[in-house]
Amino acid sequence: MSTTLPAVSLPAYDRAQLTPGIVHIGLGNFHRAHQAVYLDDLFALGEGHDWAIIGAGVRPADAAMRDALKAQDCLSTVIELDPTGKRARRVGAMIDFIPVETGNGALIAAMSQPEIRIVSLTVTEGGYFMDHAGRLDTGAAEIAADAADPEAPGTAFGAILASLKARRAAGIPPFTVMSCDNLPGNGNVTRQVVVGLARLSDPAFADWVDAHVAFPNAMVDRITPATGERERAMALAFGLDDPVPVTCEPFRQWVLEDDFPAGRPALEKVGVVFTQQVHAYETMKIRILNGGHALIAYPAGLMDVDLVHEAMAEPLVAAFLEKVEREEIIPIVPPVPDTDLDAYYQVIRERFANPEVADTVRRLCLDGSNRQPKFIVPSIRDNRVAGRLPRGLILGTALWCRYCAGTTDSGTVIAPNDPNWEALTARAREARQNPAAWLAMGEVYGDLGADEEVVAAFAEALDALWTNGARAVLTEYLEG
The missing domain is CATH 3.40.50.720 (NAD(P)-binding Rossmann-like Domain)
Known part of the structure; x- marks a missing residue:
C-alpha cells in the first residue's frame, strides 16, 4: 500500500x-x-x-x-x-x-x-x-x-x-x-x-x-x-x-x-x-506585537506554561494581554497609514494563539534586558507623559523582574535566559527587599527610576508577586 x-x-x-x-x-x-x-x-x-x-x-x-x-x-x-x-x-x-x-x-x-x-x-x-x-x-x-x-x-x-x-x-x-x-x-x-x-x-x-x-x-x-x-x-x-x-x-x-x-x-x-512612514508601522508593531509578547511571556513563564498558544489558552494570561493592550498600549500608538489598529491587534491575538506554530514561552522571555527598553518602557513613558499611571505595563515589567530571580512560582529553576542573566538574577533578588534597585537600571528604564509613582506601583506589584504568585496577582489586577 x-x-x-x-x-x-x-x-x-x-x-x-x-x-x-x-x-x-x-x-x-x-x-x-x-x-x-x-x-x-x-x-x-x-x-x-x-x-x-x-x-x-x-x-x-x-x-x-x-x-x-x-x-x-x-x-x-x-x-x-x-x-x-x-x-x-x-x-x-x-x-x-x-x-x-x-x-x-x-x-x-x-x-x-x-x-x-x-x-x-x-x-x-x-x-x-x-x-x-x-x-x-x-x-x-x-x-x-x-x-x-x-x-x-x-x-x-x-x-x-x-x-x-x-x-x-x-x-x-x-x-x-x-x-x-x-x-x-x-x-x-x-x-x-x-x-x-x-x-x-x-x-x-x-x-x-x-x-x-x-x-x-x-x-x-x-x-x-x-x-x-x-x-x-x-x-x-x-x-x-x-x-x-x-x-x-x-x-x-x-x-x-x-x-x-x-x-x-x-x-x-x-x-x-x-x-x-516606516516609523509609524514600526511603532505599531513594537508596541502591540512585541510588547504583547512580553506581556504574555513572563506570567506564563512563572506559571510553568511552555508554549505560546498554551499561554493564550490560559484565561488569566489572555485577559491580562487584552486589558493592557486596550487600556494602555493601543490608545497611545500614533495613527498608521491605511491601518485599523483594532483590526491589527485582533490579527496579533490570532497569531499568538496559532497552535501549529508551537512557539515557546522561553523564546519570548529571552533577552529581556535588550527587549524591555524597546518594547515596554516607551509605552510606560508615553502614558506618564499623558498623565496616566499604566499599572498593567508596570506589572508586566515587575513580572520580568520576578522571572529574572531565576525560579518559577512552583520553585522550578529557570535556566539562564539573557546575556546578562547572572547580573539580572542578583539584582532581581536584591529587588525583593529593595524594589527601587531594579528600576535603577538606567540602561533599561532611563529616568523612570526617579518617578515616585512608578516606583511605588512597581514595588506593590513585585511584593504581591513574591507573596501571592503570578496567578493570584493577575486575578486581582483583572478584577480591578
Missing part, C-alpha cells in the same frame, strides 16, 4: 537564469522565511531575476548552515504552519553561499562586485554593537579588532566597510545597506554602526560613507520558531530530508523606505509596502 506525500511547491522559474544582486549576511530562519520568500514570489512573476541572493555569514557557526544549504543547491524548505493545513515550499531565491572564513576575504570580494547593489542583514537585535545610550560600543572587542585591522575584519560591518572602500577605489557606486532585523530605526542604527566603525580608523572615509551610502529603515514581521526535531520531522512528512527546514506562521509583513540609489527589485508587486 503506497502513501501519497503532500505536495511541495517548487520554484516557478528557471533558477539557472538567475544572477546575483544581493548579498545577505545572516542565513537564519527569519531571513529564509521572509526576504527570501518575497524574492521567490517576485521571481515566480518572471521579474527581478537579476536580484538573486548570495548568502554569507561571519561567525564560525554559519559554516554549518553553509554546508547544509550548499548540499541542497541552496534551496530552503519553508513550511507555513496554517491551522487549516500545513503548506511546504522550496524557496530558490538564493543561488550561492560564500565560504565562511577568518578575515572575511571572500565576503569582501563578493560585495565588491558591481552586480551587487544591495547588502542585507539579519544579525539579530543584539548583533549591532550598540551601547545602552544607542551609540556604537567602541569598547566591544570585535569592534576594537576591526578598527585596528580594517583590512581583515571579523564583523559584518567591518566587511561592509572594506568592500565599500574597494568599490570606491574601483569607481563602482556603493551598494545599499538594508537591515532586516527587528529593532527600532534599523536603518538609522546600521548607519551609526557602519559610520562609527569607519570613524575609528579613517574619519574621511567615514564621512564619505555617511554621505553616499543609503541605509533604508524597515519594519519586518513573521514568527519563525527555532528548528529542532519537530521541524525536521515535518519536512520528512513532505518527503524532504532537510536538516535545516524553516517553519513559520502564514502571516508576513515588510514595510520599507524607498531609498535604493543603486536600484532595487520591484517588491511592491509581491506585497512589500514602500513608504516614508
